[in-house]
Amino acid sequence: MMNHITLDDFKKLAQKHQPHCVSIFIPTHRSGQEVNQGLDQRMLKNKLKAVRLALAEYQLNEREIDELLQPADALLAGTSFWKKRSDGLAIFISPGEFVYYSLPVKFDAFSFVDTHYYLLPLIPYLNNEGHLYLLSLSLNEVKLYAGTPHDLDEIEEAAQYLPAGMEDALGSDTKERNLQFRSQQTGGVHTMYHGHGAGKDDAKGEILKYFKIVNDGLMKILHNEKAPLVIAAVDYLVPLYAEVNDYKNLWQESIAGNPEHVDHATLHKKAWELLADHFDSVRSEKSGLFEEALANKRAAYKMEEVIPAAVNQRVDTLFVSKGDEVWGTFDREKNDIRIEKEKAENNTGLLNLAATHTLLNGGRVFVMPPENMPETTSKLNALLRY
Numbered sequence: 001m002m003n004h005i006t007l008d009d010f011k012k013l014a015q016k017h018q019p020h021c022v023s024i025f026i027p028t029h030r031s032g033q034e035v036n037q038g039l040d041q042r043m044l045k046n047k048l049k050a051v052r053l054a055l056a057e058y059q060l061n062e063r064e065i066d067e068l069l070q071p072a073d074a075l076l077a078g079t080s081f082w083k084k085r086s087d088g089l090a091i092f093i094s095p096g097e098f099v100y101y102s103l104p105v106k107f108d109a110f111s112f113v114d115t116h117y118y119l120l121p122l123i124p125y126l127n128n129e130g131h132l133y134l135l136s137l138s139l140n141e142v143k144l145y146a147g148t149p150h151d152l153d154e155i156e157e158a159a160q161y162l163p164a165g166m167e168d169a170l171g172s173d174t175k176e177r178n179l180q181f182r183s184q185q186t187g188g189v190h191t192m193y194h195g196h197g198a199g200k201d202d203a204k205g206e207i208l209k210y211f212k213i214v215n216d217g218l219m220k221i222l223h224n225e226k227a228p229l230v231i232a233a234v235d236y237l238v239p240l241y242a243e244v245n246d247y248k249n250l251w252q253e254s255i256a257g258n259p260e261h262v263d264h265a266t267l268h269k270k271a272w273e274l275l276a277d278h279f280d281s282v283r284s285e286k287s288g289l290f291e292e293a294l295a296n297k298r299a300a301y302k303m304e305e306v307i308p309a310a311v312n313q314r315v316d317t318l319f320v321s322k323g324d325e326v327w328g329t330f331d332r333e334k335n336d337i338r339i340e341k342e343k344a345e346n347n348t349g350l351l352n353l354a355a356t357h358t359l360l361n362g363g364r365v366f367v368m369p370p371e372n373m374p375e376t377t378s379k380l381n382a383l384l385r386y
Helices: 007-014 039-057 062-077 120-126 156-160 166-170 172-184 198-222 237-244 264-288 290-295 303-311 350-360
Strands: 021-027 088-094 097-103 110-114 132-137 142-147 152-154 229-233 315-321 327-331 336-340 364-368 380-384
Touching: 007 120, 007 350, 021 039, 021 062, 039 062, 039 088, 039 110, 062 088, 062 097, 088 120, 097 120, 120 350, 120 364, 132 198, 132 264, 142 198, 142 264, 152 264, 156 198, 166 198, 198 237, 229 237, 229 264, 264 290, 264 315, 264 364, 290 380, 303 315, 303 327, 303 336, 303 350, 303 380, 315 350, 327 350, 350 364, 350 380
Parallel strands: 132 229, 315 364
Antiparallel strands: 021 088, 021 110, 088 097, 132 142, 142 152, 315 380, 327 336
């Protein structure tokens, strides 16, 4: 199980093209009667029934369907699995592949079978639409979190790359200094490195070495991510970490105080307070450009214009109507689309197609309520690169 998905993960999923690719999204619950009564399990069970019917239409027999869906069926029997969920579960299955992500995103229940995966529900999480990272940093502990407007979840797999703390990074000979540093974190810390003295310089040097190891591990996880990274640490550690930081989107403001003593809900609240205006301003700025860009032929809202532009790397920013999909086909050689009334074996989701290509081509995607779209008569609006 992964509780975080990166752009690299997304690209691997997007590159999958073979028969019988299954995508399932369901909302899940962290606790409460929904967990106690097994409602999330029932939701997945219902979606798997729908998938079985769809696979049968592709002429798979019962044995082949059972074999393909066996890993997902096993999740239904795992009682402990359902007690440690986030807000949404995304499952991707194809011959020889089974992967799932438990993410702090409330997905609408949805299933899809085609020659590729359906990835549109993941895009708001990936493309800076309220997506942030938080690095909880002290001399004793390092934790990385992924956050959305809804919650903050620790990225469990980050432990493979990050040290547990300063002693873990530099060895047991740092223990005595570590104890000294710890006692200084709550008072007088801003003058810790002022003046001269080998002891003070050594102390600073060790912390910088420790933070360099943290940074190197962090870059293995976030090396091509775009979401802002907020630091939660006592004040004197923040500028020291900034000295060694290589992540391009390190947020200038930090959460002050020792994060070891702060619960997840408080960290989330403080991080969102720092970034809410930023997320709103980016979306508003891009949306505000649409009318002028349309007059200058640098924007589009007709499906027959937006779909080819997205596939051919011409879209800078794509606005997608939330909760909608348009079924049809796209002929890449002729740059021609055909819209159809419903999902069929030989068509696909055109909104998913446009959004996936825009993200893969380095563009930005905003999934918005229909009434907030720049041009409300269309389910797709685009700002064009040329």
